[in-house]
Amino acid sequence: MVSATDRLEEIKADIRNAETACGRGEGAVTLIAVSKTFDAEAILPVLEAGQRVFGENRVQEAMGKWPGLRAEYDGVELHLIGPLQSNKAKEAVATFDVIHTIDRPKIARALKAEMDRQGRQLPCFIQVNTGEEPQKAGIAPKEVDAFVKDCRDEIGLDIVGLMCIPPVDEAPGEHFALLEKIAGRNGLSQLSMGMSSDYRVAIGFGATCVRVGSAIFGSR
Numbered sequence: 051m052v053s054a055t056d057r058l059e060e061i062k063a064d065i066r067n068a069e070t071a072c073g074r075g076e077g078a079v080t081l082i083a084v085s086k087t088f089d090a091e092a093i094l095p096v097l098e099a100g101q102r103v104f105g106e107n108r109v110q111e112a113m114g115k116w117p118g119l120r121a122e123y124d125g126v127e128l129h130l131i132g133p134l135q136s137n138k139a140k141e142a143v144a145t146f147d148v149i150h151t152i153d154r155p156k157i158a159r160a161l162k163a164e165m166d167r168q169g170r171q172l173p174c175f176i177q178v179n180t181g182e183e184p185q186k187a188g189i190a191p192k193e194v195d196a197f198v199k200d201c202r203d204e205i206g207l208d209i210v211g212l213m214c215i216p217p218v219d220e221a222p223g224e225h226f227a228l229l230e231k232i233a234g235r236n237g238l239s240q241l242s243m244g245m246s247s248d249y250r251v252a253i254g255f256g257a258t259c260v261r262v263g264s265a266i267f268g269s270r
């Protein structure tokens with residue numbers, strides 16, 4: 051039987067190959083292991099194998115699993131990759147190290163207020179709704195420039211990059227290309243894009259972090 055640690059090693063090798071294939075340096079891409087819905091017991095072997103960067107999409111779930119795991123393993127970096135409500139800002143800032151899903155001024159302000167209160171300025175990504183899907187979170191592409199400026203200059207967040215989740219029924223490449231273009235013109239160096247099914251494609255378009263869940267932990 052293939053274990054999560056076998057799959058982790060395969061994906062790491064695959065990422066290195068993709069980096070080289072598109073002329074990017076080794077280590078240019080950070081693997082975020084998305085452990086949502088998996089319990090501490092399932093995560094342990096992956097920590098034991100040396101993985102330290104993880105993604106969760108619910109604040110409450112992460113609060114239940116990660117304090118205990120952090121107590122046992124040094125150097126864990128936890129990324130919030132799911133939608134955030136402003137009434138969870140306090141817990142989010144206390145639990146996570148990086149936020150990928152800033153998608154409206156209200157959440158940006160609530161997070162900044164909490165970061166000031168807790169003395170923890172977390173790196174943040176702005177989520178972009180590249181496919182302009184009504185049911186999906188994220189800032190519309192044409193509104194990103196103004197929102198980035200607002201988050202940086204008015205609100206004072208540390209915006210490091212952009213994040214997207216392409217529409218399921220479309221080729222992801224054009225969405226990744228669009229995200230890269232918007233990031234470039236805003237002077238943002240990080241791109242959070244690519245999941246289990248398309249992380250290789252995303253690396254070709256300049257992803258600096260890929261968020262891979264089921265290809266490591268199995269289907270949810």
Ligand SMILES: *Cc1c(COP(=O)(O)O)cnc(C)c1O
Nearest residue numbers: 084107131245246261262263264
């Ligand atoms: C669940 C999730 C992932 C990982 O998805 P897989 O297809 O399991 O790799 C990546 N990004 C976000 C925002 C997610 O919610």
